Amino acid sequence: MILYDHPASANCLKVRILLRQLGLSFERVTVDLFSGETRRPEHLARNPDGRVPVLELDSGDVLPESAAILLYLAEGTPFLPSAPLERARVHQWLFFEQNQVEPGLAVARFMALVGRVGKHPEVFADRLRQGRRSLESLERGLVDPFVAGASYTVADTALYGYVHCASEAGAEPSEYPRITAWLGRVEATPGFVNDLEPITWTDS
């Protein structure tokens, strides 16, 4: 399999974490979002939304959207329960992550790290506010030991992505005791590797 990837994207990190925990081998191809490679025709053919990650299967089929990739890879493994309501809980947190956590924390983190906060302070404040509210919701909804119940699932993997680096966005996960303890439990799962890299590009 080929993972079209960026080392500083936590959406890509989520997929790498699961691939490694499943013991699947994959080739990483960096698509440089900062030089516009994600918007070029060859990448738009992989993902009409022009983003990473995209997973290319051995069949040649390509699959975009980090959470869709997680669900595809996790089917039939302990990382995705099969009972309808348990599976629905995993879906609930995966959609919450992509609808509230990511549009808040990922956008704010990106703006902070590339130096765009001063140019668009109202936009940054809006995104950070959404991100902080999503942390409050996660703190409120977290059950012990993992978000969807007794087992570590891809919902934990997905939420870990932008929650663990929320301080880079201007939020502080350590202010939330349940989140803090949960981050430690996620990092302690077998085969867990966090190799997220910093953003070094700046918008000058």
Add this chain to the structure above:
Amino acid sequence: MILYDHPASANCLKVRILLRQLGLSFERVTVDLFSGETRRPEHLARNPDGRVPVLELDSGDVLPESAAILLYLAEGTPFLPSAPLERARVHQWLFFEQNQVEPGLAVARFMALVGRVGKHPEVFADRLRQGRRSLESLERGLVDPFVAGASYTVADTALYGYVHCASEAGAEPSEYPRITAWLGRVEATPGFVNDLEPITWTDS
């Protein structure tokens, strides 16, 4: 089943469309987001993120997140294919909708309809820009006749929600010929009912 609902929310509309197309009976309970009812303890117990829709099952279990509800209800029906790659395509578009379309168009529509654009013009422009880019991506990725392929699925139901009313957000779906034709095909599916109501509350 009980649907905790708001008549002006297109996230809630998606669930009503599917419930009716499946011929399932349900009771609607309006949770008034404008008067703060979605943030009260009794609703936060249903959804830690304090939003609608939430579906209460006959067992008493509660399920938040519109797309998670769609997947739960559609399991085993023609609205959700079971082949892994076909199902992954449905997931791809469901996550794209919640990650790009909704944070763009739903937030911009809300700001426009309640009169918040003048107070936060930069935030509105940011959200509308994201919404317009999501329409370009949808136009690029739409396959004939439905987004995930040959059959109408819950991915179409979900995308219909905020795309069909994008003009209320300041975007114009009629500028996109494939989207325009697809909206007509979605509305022509058996049992399709769009009873989205306007937002009448204003932020004064």
